């Protein structure tokens with residue numbers, strides 16, 4: 367009962383975080399990209415996360431208070 371309606375792609379969830387952080391080997395990255403090509407759920411999710419990161423990066427490049435930077439850094443998932 368519990369846990370049934372979690373992400374349809376719970377397993378690839380694990381692969382997506384390192385993929386977004388560019389922490390995968392070439393082989394793993396290829397697999398993740400192949401999965402994205404065939405999985406609309408992950409493709410959507412990946413696009414959202416990627417644009418979110420680009421947005422954050424852009425904001426950081428402009429001006430962000432150091433406290434906010436620290437806060438964002440603390441939100442990042444440790445590998």
Ligand SMILES: [Zn+2]
Nearest residue numbers: 375378405408
């Ligand atoms: Zn998937």
